[in-house]
Amino acid sequence: MRDEARAERQAEIEEAAYRVVRARGYRGASMLAVAREAKASNETLYRWYGDKRGLFRAMVESNAEATRTELKRALDRGADPLESLETIAPILLSMLLGERAISLNRAAAADESGELGAALAAGGRDSVLPLIEELMRRGLTNRSIVAPSARTAAEWFISLLIGDQQIRRVIHAVPAPSKAVVSARSEEALQAFRKLCSG
Incomplete structure (x- = not known):
């Protein structure tokens, strides 16, 4: 084939x-x-x-692919970290609050074996967070970002962007966000991140 x-x-x-x-x-x-x-x-x-674990890990990796691709592109071209986040934030937020990620998170919450949760961590967060950290490390090096560490800056960014929105989607408390909502939330998160990490 x-x-x-x-x-x-x-x-x-x-x-x-x-x-x-x-x-x-x-x-x-x-x-x-x-x-x-x-x-x-x-x-x-x-x-x-x-096996089944391999299938679900592949699904998680496929779902996170657009975010990873954009992060790698930003790193490869040496783009300004803060400007790169403007492009990355809505892609990441749309992915994490989209139906696929929410379906997997709902299933993982009910999976007592922990297999699906492990696949979500390995194929999602554990593959995306190091790339965000590397972007933050560049920001620390060129002094466009001020933070205790690249890991801390990455976690601040993710917390400001996502907040409790994913868990609220998982428990059916809020609907899937529109493009306008994703765009507005991404912009607000980036404004807050800039204030938090300015020199």
Whole structure:
């Protein structure tokens, strides 16, 4: 199977897995259930993902890909950290408050095994936070950011941007934000971050 066709088929399988996990939770989202929903063979799923943990980790990584790509682009071109955050903030916020991340977080909250939570941490936060830290480290070096450490600056940024919005989405307390809401919240978070981290 050509790379493009395989990537398209994997996207279909992962979308089927989201439907299954929404309906049955993580425990009920067996590889067989996902294969049936995707109209794929169980063997294909095991060959491509290894096991259920591999499938869900791939889903988390796919969901975070746009954020990682933009962060790597900013780092590769040596862009100004604060200017880069203007582009990154709405992408990150949209991802974390989007239906896919919320579906996975709801399922992880109900998963007593902790498997899905571990996949969320490894494929999401643990792959994105180091890139944000590196961006902050550059800001500390060129003195556009003042903070005790790159890790602290990254955590301040994430806290200002996300706040309690993700958990409120997970518990159905707030709806999915519109683009206008994402844009406004991102701008407010960046203004607060600049004030907090100015020299």
